[in-house]
Amino acid sequence: MFSSRRWRRRFLELHPTTLVWTREKKGKGIVFIDTDTELNETPPLPGRLGSITVSVPAEKRSLVFRCSSFDEHKEWVNQIQAAVEQAAAAAGVTPGSVRLGRKKSGSFMVGSSLDSSGSALEKFQAEREASKVEKEASKEARLASFAASMRSVEEDQTEEDKDEVRARREESDDVLGSADALCGPQVEARLLAIAGNATCADCMTSDPAHHPNTPAWGSTNLGSLFCIRCSGVHRKLGAHITKVLSIRIDSWSEAQLQAMEALGNDAVNAELEAEVPGNVEKPDLALSSMEELEAYIRAKYELGSFRQVMIPPLRPSG
Numbered sequence: 001m002f003s004s005r006r007w008r009r010r011f012l013e014l015h016p017t018t019l020v021w022t023r024e025k026k027g028k029g030i031v032f033i034d035t036d037t038e039l040n041e042t043p044p045l046p047g048r049l050g051s052i053t054v055s056v057p058a059e060k061r062s063l064v065f066r067c068s069s070f071d072e073h074k075e076w077v078n079q080i081q082a083a084v085e086q087a088a089a090a091a092g093v094t095p096g097s098v099r100l101g102r103k104k105s106g107s108f109m110v111g112s113s114l115d116s117s118g119s120a121l122e123k124f125q126a127e128r129e130a131s132k133v134e135k136e137a138s139k140e141a142r143l144a145s146f147a148a149s150m151r152s153v154e155e156d157q158t159e160e161d162k163d164e165v166r167a168r169r170e171e172s173d174d175v176l177g178s179a180d181a182l183c184g185p186q187v188e189a190r191l192l193a194i195a196g197n198a199t200c201a202d203c204m205t206s207d208p209a210h211h212p213n214t215p216a217w218g219s220t221n222l223g224s225l226f227c228i229r230c231s232g233v234h235r236k237l238g239a240h241i242t243k244v245l246s247i248r249i250d251s252w253s254e255a256q257l258q259a260m261e262a263l264g265n266d267a268v269n270a271e272l273e274a275e276v277p278g279n280v281e282k283p284d285l286a287l288s289s290m291e292e293l294e295a296y297i298r299a300k301y302e303l304g305s306f307r308q309v310m311i312p313p314l315r316p317s318g
Contacts, residue, residue, distance in 0.1 A: 019031045031055070052076060074249075194263075202283070
């Protein structure tokens with residue numbers, strides 16, 4: 001019989017030079033992020049969670065952990081990879097010497113030196129670049145096809161109909177990806193500067209050091225930001241209720257950013273949490289279970305349970 005790994009729940013914090021993990025009532029541990037740090041990933045598959053391994057060969061220490069969803073897995077890999085690359089840049093290591101390769105198992109590692117697998121890594125990098133070019137070409141082809149079809153429709157339309165068609169074309173351009181799409185620190189800074197967006201819209205925390213509720217995701221149609229844990233519940237609600245994007249790694253259009261700036265967590269909560277019952281408390285990341293968190297978010301957005309109840313005035317009798 002094969003032995004299986006027993007996974008214990010841990011809480012992780014990524015700092016510029018360290019990855020800190022804590023386990024309730026079990027202390028904490030630290031894995032340093034430097035130019036020799038290796039990041040190994042087993043990608044998640046349908047019905048199976050992947051795993052992430054962070055190790056420092058010089059210390060003979062490593063940390064293996066899993067995420068609760070594919071999106072969380074992807075973001076943790078990207079953020080740790082960025083931290084390693086920043087450490088390499090600070091140490092004066094040229095970007096070309098940072099190792100980025102794929103194993104036969106489908107995992108990849110990041111480090112500051114190349115080894116005998118250099119040719120395989122170069123092949124992987126070439127394949128990845130070719131895939132990017134192919135995706136860009138496919139997107140441009142879709143846009144060109146769409147534009148051509150819209151032009152053919154416009155030829156026999158009235159001016160009023162043409163205006164409507166042009167509006168739909170502009171909306172489709174935003175969905176497929178516009179030229180002014182933004183992502184990264186610029187998007188994050190603009191969204192976090194909105195009133196109330198310094199903390200998650202859907203939870204609180206009594207232990208910010210170990211259970212931070214800093215926003216990492218946003219809903220483009222609701223106008224609120226929320227932490228990585230609450231984002232999992234938002235995705236379960238479905239895109240017909242909340243359309244979720246990462247404020248760090250996804251692309252945002254200028255129209256989406258302006259719509260978010262017109263709202264923000266303070267404005268959204270003023271409406272959707274206007275009348276929270278006295279026996280209902282906002283979930284605490286350090287204390288509440290995932291079931292309690294999901295129940296609160298569903299009541300808030302899906303059921304509208306905390307909106308202000310408007311009672312129409314009584315009509316005079318007689």
